Amino acid sequence: MNFMEMLSEIVAIFNRWNKKLVRQPILIFFNLIQPLVWFLLFTQAFSAIGDIPSFQLLTGTSSYVTFFTAAVIIQTITSSALSSGLGLVTDFDSGFMDKMRVAPISKSSILFGRLFSAALTTIIQVAIIIVIGFALGVTIASGMLGIIIIFILTALFGIAWSGISLFVALTTKNQETTLSVGLLTTFPLLFLSAAVMPLGLLPDWVQQVAKVNPFTYVAQAFQSLIINGFEWDKIEYALIAILIVGVSSLGASIMVFRKKIS
Amino acid sequence: MLEVKLECPKCKNQITIQVKPGEKILITCPKCKTQGTFTLPTEKSVQQESKKEDILIVEHLRKTFDKDILAVDNISFRVHKGEIFGFLGPNGAGKSTTIKILTTLLKKTSGKATIDGFDIDAQQAQVRRIIGYSSQDVGVDNDLTARENLLLQCQFHHIPKKKAKKKVGELLKTVKLIEAADRRLKTFSGGMRKRLDLASSLVSEPKILFLDEPTTGLDPQSRQDIWDYVIKLNRQGMTIFLTTQYMEEADHLANRLCIVDQGKIVAQGTPAELKAKIGTDKIKLLFKIDDVESCEKARKLLFKLPGIEAVGECGLGLVSENGLTIMTKNGSAMVVRVVRALDEEDISFEQLTLSVPTLDEVFLKLTGKTLDVIERKKAVKPVGRRR
Numbered sequence: 298m299n300f301m302e303m304l305s306e307i308v309a310i311f312n313r314w315n316k317k318l319v320r321q322p323i324l325i326f327f328n329l330i331q332p333l334v335w336f337l338l339f340t341q342a343f344s345a346i347g348d349i350p351s352f353q354l355l356t357g358t359s360s361y362v363t364f365f366t367a368a369v370i371i372q373t374i375t376s377s378a379l380s381s382g383l384g385l386v387t388d389f390d391s392g393f394m395d396k397m398r399v400a401p402i403s404k405s406s407i408l409f410g411r412l413f414s415a416a417l418t419t420i421i422q423v424a425i426i427i428v429i430g431f432a433l434g435v436t437i438a439s440g441m442l443g444i445i446i447i448f449i450l451t452a453l454f455g456i457a458w459s460g461i462s463l464f465v466a467l468t469t470k471n472q473e474t475t476l477s478v479g480l481l482t483t484f485p486l487l488f489l490s491a492a493v494m495p496l497g498l499l500p501d502w503v504q505q506v507a508k509v510n511p512f513t514y515v516a517q518a519f520q521s522l523i524i525n526g527f528e529w530d531k532i533e534y535a536l537i538a539i540l541i542v543g544v545s546s547l548g549a550s551i552m553v554f555r556k557k558i559s
Numbered sequence: 560m561l562e563v564k565l566e567c568p569k570c571k572n573q574i575t576i577q578v579k580p581g582e583k584i585l586i587t588c589p590k591c592k593t594q595g596t597f598t599l600p601t602e603k604s605v606q607q608e609s610k611k612e613d614i615l616i617v618e619h620l621r622k623t624f625d626k627d628i629l630a631v632d633n634i635s636f637r638v639h640k641g642e643i644f645g646f647l648g649p650n651g652a653g654k655s656t657t658i659k660i661l662t663t664l665l666k667k668t669s670g671k672a673t674i675d676g677f678d679i680d681a682q683q684a685q686v687r688r689i690i691g692y693s694s695q696d697v698g699v700d701n702d703l704t705a706r707e708n709l710l711l712q713c714q715f716h717h718i719p720k721k722k723a724k725k726k727v728g729e730l731l732k733t734v735k736l737i738e739a740a741d742r743r744l745k746t747f748s749g750g751m752r753k754r755l756d757l758a759s760s761l762v763s764e765p766k767i768l769f770l771d772e773p774t775t776g777l778d779p780q781s782r783q784d785i786w787d788y789v790i791k792l793n794r795q796g797m798t799i800f801l802t803t804q805y806m807e808e809a810d811h812l813a814n815r816l817c818i819v820d821q822g823k824i825v826a827q828g829t830p831a832e833l834k835a836k837i838g839t840d841k842i843k844l845l846f847k848i849d850d851v852e853s854c855e856k857a858r859k860l861l862f863k864l865p866g867i868e869a870v871g872e873c874g875l876g877l878v879s880e881n882g883l884t885i886m887t888k889n890g891s892a893m894v895v896r897v898v899r900a901l902d903e904e905d906i907s908f909e910q911l912t913l914s915v916p917t918l919d920e921v922f923l924k925l926t927g928k929t930l931d932v933i934e935r936k937k938a939v940k941p942v943g944r945r946r
Binding site for chain 2: 392401
């Protein structure tokens with residue numbers, strides 16, 4: 298496989314998806330509705346959590362909104378990741394996928410072009426979330442550099458988590474299944490992680506689950522960047538979790554995509 | 560002198576004859592006394608026949624879905640370079656499955672197929688560089704403009720930017736979409752989309768173009784446009800493989816064709832050969848309603864005319880008509896001779912009609928059903944489309 302050829306293929310497909318997005322900018326906000334509702338309602342309803350002394354001790358902040366920002370970012374990433382798979386299903390339905398598959402391009406290019414465009418979309422969405430966070434009184438301890446790291450983690454986790462929806466999309470080629478599998482995995486995982494509540498305040502069994510849940514590590518990295526500043530070990534853990542999710546989900550997707558032509 | 564084995568068309572008796580190339584000889588079947596002539600092709604013409612290079616060779620191709628649904632059942636055929644080859648059959652006959660296997664979109668279960676010498680499984684990358692494919696679904700992106708769609712295809716084929724721009728401009732002109740080039744496809748009609756899809760399968764200048772039901776669902780004008788374009792491409796030297804469920808389309812476009820039904824090839828040949836196979840042209844002669852005498856005279860006269868295979872009884876079985884039907888192999892040539900013979904004997908007639916067999920009749924004869932009926936039956940559950 299010629300590397301330059303593959304790069305140009307990825308760029309072509311990346312641009313295609315970006316063009317589609319720019320022409321239907323509503324899509325940027327579509328995935329944002331749910332995280333925004335959470336951001337605005339959840340944090341109001343549960344603001345009293347911030348007053349719990351052990352919460353302040355565990356998290357370093359008495360503001361639940363600030364703490365919860367990480368959860369909203371994760372939710373934005375996962376719901377945006379969901380649409381990568383849905384986009385592929387649309388291509389299968391329209392026949393465009395066949396057109397791409399008949400062309401002398403690499404299967405991985407088709408996937409990565411889609412993933413990179415989805416990552417870009419997610420960064421824009423997370424930027425919107427952060428701006429709204431500022432309006433709600435959230436401050437980011439790590440400053441501008443921290444925000445950039447948040448964007449990088451967002452893109453990487455977005456790509457890794459997209460792998461799951463790509464996998465479902467490629468296996469089922471069905472909108473509804475892709476959508477429901479995406480939603481069904483995201484919600485429990487969010488609540489069984491340190492994203493909504495600090496690890497120390499969770500019941501024992503939930504803590505055990507949370508410790509093997511990648512959401513926990515990504516959430517803790519975001520939380521530390523927002524609340525405390527730079528704690529590189531947390532970022533490291535997050536990167537390891539993202540790497541594990543990414544390699545397995547994308548590996549499986551590429552394998553299914555290559556194989557699943559019969 | 561060569562020894563040639565022949566089969567008597569009537570009693571299926573095997574006859575062995577000695578014949579020189581180019582020589583025309585009269586043979587009488589020793590068993591049933593049927594007579595016929597046979598000409599052995601000269602070596603030159605034999606060579607010319609084999610000189611036609613095959614670009615697509617398919618041997619014993621099979622495809623099963625879920626182990627027990629047989630979509631393509633042991634088909635073999637060859638497509639010559641530069642011809643239009645048709646695959647005619649109803650929905651669910653395995654046409655789309657076959658085309659998807661040949662375009663590397665679907666894995667075959669067994670058999671072998673090569674395109675320009677490249678194996679469709681082992682050399683997928685090479686195959687993809689020399690084929691163009693236009694699917695039934697019309698694989699274009701509705702959020703993009705016509706020009707962007709074609710440029711994207713150029714990028715997929717790694718055509719340099721400058722060359723791509725020029726090529727896209729030319730293609731848009733040929734498919735008459737230059738005025739709509741920068742409009743998004745959302746506003747396009749079905750015919751426009753199909754034309755664009757066709758153009759997009761041509762950016763790589765493929766050696767062979769696969770068209771899966773190129774005119775299904777199009778209005779007559781759009782259909783004619785596609786036909787004209789396909790013929791134009793073929794004249795420029797492009798080999799075209801197309802599937803269709805329209806007899807008319809196969810008849811109009813294909814140099815040679817396969818008739819497929821339930822995953823099997825039931826017949827192959829040129830449209831003329833296939834029609835000749837089932838039979839004969841019919842000439843119907845009508846006389847004045849009370850002129851029974853002329854009809855009888857004509858019947859006796861025409862019966863003796865060489866080239867006429869059979870003459871029906873006078874009356875046509877109808878009270879309201881006085882006429883007869885003549886069966887012949889070569890209707891258009893016979894019409895003149897029939898008219899001349901009747902004229903010489905001063906027999907006057909009212910009306911003469913010539914009907915030639917259609918591919919519809921061929922299909923009916925081969926499968927025992929008409930295309931229309933199967934279409935309606937199978938449309939509910941097409942076997943083995945998209946997987």
